[in-house]
Amino acid sequence: MTRRRVTMSDVARRAGVSTTTASFVLAGRQDMRISAEAEERVRLAAGELGYRPNLTARGLRTSVTRTVALISDTIATTQFAGEVIHGALDAAGAADHVLFIAETEGDPGIEIQLVEGMLDRQVDGFVYATMYSRKVRIPEALRDSRVVLLNCYEDEARAPCVLPDEFNAGRDAAAVVLAAGHTAGIHVIGGRHMTAETPDGVWAGLERMRGVEEAMARAGVRLDGVAECDWQPEDGHREVRRLLAAGTVPRALICLNDRVALGAYQALQEAELRVPDDVCVVSFDDSDLATWLRPRLTSVALPHYGLGRTAVEVLLDGAADPAVHRIAMPVRLRASHAAVVPSGEAAHKAV
Amino acid sequence: MTRRRVTMSDVARRAGVSTTTASFVLAGRQDMRISAEAEERVRLAAGELGYRPNLTARGLRTSVTRTVALISDTIATTQFAGEVIHGALDAAGAADHVLFIAETEGDPGIEIQLVEGMLDRQVDGFVYATMYSRKVRIPEALRDSRVVLLNCYEDEARAPCVLPDEFNAGRDAAAVVLAAGHTAGIHVIGGRHMTAETPDGVWAGLERMRGVEEAMARAGVRLDGVAECDWQPEDGHREVRRLLAAGTVPRALICLNDRVALGAYQALQEAELRVPDDVCVVSFDDSDLATWLRPRLTSVALPHYGLGRTAVEVLLDGAADPAVHRIAMPVRLRASHAAVVPSGEAAHKAV
DNA sequence: CTGAAAGCGCTAACAA
């Protein structure tokens, strides 16, 4: 039942040539001249027999396995995961490679084990990924391997890295608010994510805010406030409530992610304020939530697919320079942004 | 810089033994007797040199690679993905295996390519997974391989399969409503998912409803209605609105998933009905949404992690019988279920 | 133009 796989010597025998000749034509090499006729016979035999090369054997001989490893802290477990893996898979598939996945769970001991396991299997390269954009150090065990950083970066910049273009995302989010005609009452919820655990903020927050502030400055408009907090729904809810309780009714809210926006929606709803007629809301990430909320949320999308895809492409393209590749974050215009309408004439925006 | 890896013959040489001896002690085999002293020398040498076996070479020789492939239609791209992969990774790691991931995107051509690619790399087994629980046929290319079905099943039952225990989930969801004291006004939103594209419903819907109805029958309580529809937020929204428009105010809603429940929440909110004081809501899946909604949603959890983990365990445990493994779906009791309170005395439930 | 032969690193008969 478990029939033996056909090997190259089966093909050679049937074609009446040596394995050398078979190897050369099947590898499609031109440097050694093979008669058209022999080539034809080999191809035919391979086709008839359904020959497929044993990549383990080839790997042993050449030490290339057409295999790449995606090692992450905990990426596979998050929202982030799906499209990143999808993009990586597409790029790997296009180059006829196959993808190992592994999670370190942030544990250096596990990390080293996993990396060695991959090395034992002679993977051709590594994508080293993190869930949140942040600074990392490439593990020592990877010193002799090709590595591309995904969603993270290293100060020494020893490897190419692929990051979302958060700075321009910030500019674009601000541009949406400005284009809607707002010049006052603009508040940011979430800010740089300066919390007890991350007093200096997080990279995405710092970049997004840099972009927001650049765009505002350029337009000569001032932000009326930046609430620094965690980026969960309850934080958005609390901060908007606090604003409202203080008697401030914002005209536009730039929420640092969709979960924060969900919390903001809830607080606005409790106060019987309407989006977008009373308050304009724009957000970041473009998670599933953004299309589930009513009105649908205008959000600047994290380019998950592009990140995964580009990382593997860079890895496989073999360029050695440690360039940083910034992946554009597209704005998804939906129904939560608009100029504030004088009360009484609230227009009904199509969804 | 790229120093050569140390091989077994390096170890043997340094220990002053043959590679055979080295191989036997490093493989930890007891059947060939090796002197304690030689064994010690080999272990020492291996340790000093930092020897790690080349698994490609071993694979070529033994045709076992300690590698498993997770092939799915589009699992990596969904909510479903994260924890399934995580579970699979943990089980693989515990058995010192490594995990390939691939997506067929539902295309049989791609599927066959991927399977062959894995076969070319001598993977030891396959987890064949689907995003939705459904019937499949194991691809012909896998006929000679160990396969475990994940979240799907085959009529011929040629392989073990791992499925969520949806039937008991249905019973448990109904039990929550019944335990809250409801005996009337109980409506189901989503039903068996009998839509134009799936006129016979989907497996999860059929099983969940079978469980719900069993529990209701056992308690001698009748369902007041089952809305058959798709399972998106807009469907939940529409169906609950329709109910309300017809003058029916439900006392309890069993929503077939959290997205449907989100839509239901929105419709109830528009009608100024409060959860859970006016309407009790329970749901399935326990996605992130369930904790984001206010009040937090009581939901019967899909056991993603357990599915992934069990599938790989079954694959690696080597039991050959095509058993079906049902993974329990735990009820996450939160704040959306309660007995309906006579108006005026609505208690405030803690969240 | 083609073939013989060595060897990638490991395991496992078989012999000593």
Added chain:
DNA sequence: TTGTTAGCGCTTTCAG
């Protein structure tokens, strides 16, 4: 108890 040797399936040098 240990070593010699063949060979897994492939690539590639070198000699014809």
